[in-house]
Amino acid sequence: MQALQSHYWAVRDYLSPVLKESKFKEHGRITPEEFVAAGDFLAYKFPVWTWEKGDASKGRDYLPPDKQYLVTRGVPCLRRATSLAYTDADEDAERLLSFGDSSGPGDEADEWVETHAGRKPHGDSAANPGDIEDIPDLDGEADNVASGIGGLSLGPTGAVEETPDLDDIPDMDEDDLEEKDEATAPTKPSGLVDTSNIEVAKGNLLQVRTYDVMITYDKYYQTPRVWLIGYDENGKPLTPPQIFQDISADHAHKTVTIEQFIHSASLQAASVHPCKHASVMKKVIERMNNSVVEEQLSRRKSGGAAANSKETKKKWPFARKTSGSGKDDRSAPGEEDEIEGMRVDFYLVVFLKFIASIVPTIEVDSTTSF
Amino acid sequence: MPIVQFTPFSSLIQPAFWHELTNLKIDVLRLSDDALPVSGSYSTGRSVVDRESGNEIALGCNLSVGSESFDKDYKAPAGSIPVSGTFKNFNTIEDFKAADKTALFNQEAEKIWDHILKTRNTALLSHFLLITYADLKKYKYYYWFAFPAFVSKPAWEIAEDGWRDATDQFSSEALSSIHTQFHSHPSPLPFFLVRSDSNGTSIAPVESYATFFESTPPSSQTIAFVDPSANPTNPGWPLRNLLAYLRALYPETTSTVRVLCWRDAELHQSTWKSRFGVLEAGGVSSNGGGRPSAVGWEKNPQGKLGPRVADLAPMMDPTMLANQAV
Structure with a gap:
């Protein structure tokens, strides 16, 4: 079934025409050229992102051969999304995707994206009826969608912990292979995580997983698409149920599935299905664009001070982007003097913020941590 | 004085590497278990700030291999240091278990040591060994990395003030200058020399040690x-062989070395993550010019010396994929 669907998508992808004209402000979709431009911008500003050429046989001819998709490796994931402890107000502020005050058109189909909106008093998310703070306290399977499903697939597939695997080679501990070396730093505390220094939130075990995150261009939906490959704290690849632990419960198994990575002949990766990306991006961009235009106007009029206060209130992201640091108000007016609204270069930066709401614990949005 | 302890490499294998190995095994290697060249890469240590607790968490000291690791003209990802390795795949789990690992390891250590003495080149200093057994039917891959590092006897010691922020020793301008020169160098420099004099700060490859430091007082020489x-008190594994290299080739001038652990991949105006320390060789080397012994088999997650297993069945086995795609 899965394979059939994948093939269907592949054919549909092949048949659909390449988007030619730029419409990203109208409906949130971008052309391959804009994807490349936005990718160039992202890779330039945040060198953790790089272009990859991928498998030659899977190349897309509407993209430059050496710029088929973007990748960033080793993205840390400190906690499980299923165990998120909602204590930090700052984290809230970093999410740019609360539509609380702009729900005029009220497109109900878009509500699924507001994973964090439920935390606010004015949260309007019908999909999040329960107080989200309760989730970590509830015991286990029944209410916790992701871990429930994870548990389900753990049973029949037998994809259990790694330890049983090692029973296959029980006599391979060769501790006498080399003598003890005083100059080797102890691995457990230092090589991985200094767990002693970290407060473990609400009894949830802290593990540092890392993810390789890829962004491809989806021709059918004309939006970027995100793919994830995870590793546990020992560098072992994560199983699908483990990956779903890092995806907010609203999305695991609904919009996130394990699929064939489109730029490789054999690789499987978790992917966020892009069917809703365009409409969400359109909303975000509309909002961003308004504030960008406003910002630019007010900057032109009054300069730094006014813009600054607005920025702190709205947490407008691009002020930081343009110069790479928080203090850009001096340099920015010179850079973007003309009022043009949001440029398409920012598309992927915005897109990452959106993705960050789907995978809240994967620090994919490096644009805030710098 | 405290002994210097080094953070060992931990291996990180991208699943694409196993896919590539599967193809290679089926189409090219077949039943051959000859050693092959392989490449990997590492980059500057990274740390993240935990947003909940505000603590800085050091991420692993990773050496990663990926799908392009078997390529002849391997190119490390931007900002990463390429390293060469030897790869050996066994046909059966029995062969894998029974392999003479000590001999394999010594062979690689010997190779690194000879390379140092013959070529005075640093290219093989982080050379690694990877042995595998691929159970293609079950999508299970057994593997064991070794990162040979020469043991210094007696061990290196660090001056009382320990590892410090690089800014204690270098001005922000000097560090910026190092950053710029480092990035403008045509090929990535895993090891380099830093010289501070009246003309400012300049860097050069370690191979030019003799000429570059010729007229520089020891207090302005930095390795x-x-x-x-990314651990504040433990430098990474590559430093071990660099120190062995320097002791082997320049024994007169390297009983005390000033070491800069370069950790700033990107330029941050305010914070520099690089560390600085003054190391002293704890006395005269005892084995008079011969190859020092080496260590470096990677420990498994249980902390024992033993192989690891990558079980890719959940991500590769069609039946499992079908099961979870309901």
């Missing part, structure tokens, strides 16, 4: 390396 460790 630097790209440090994959």
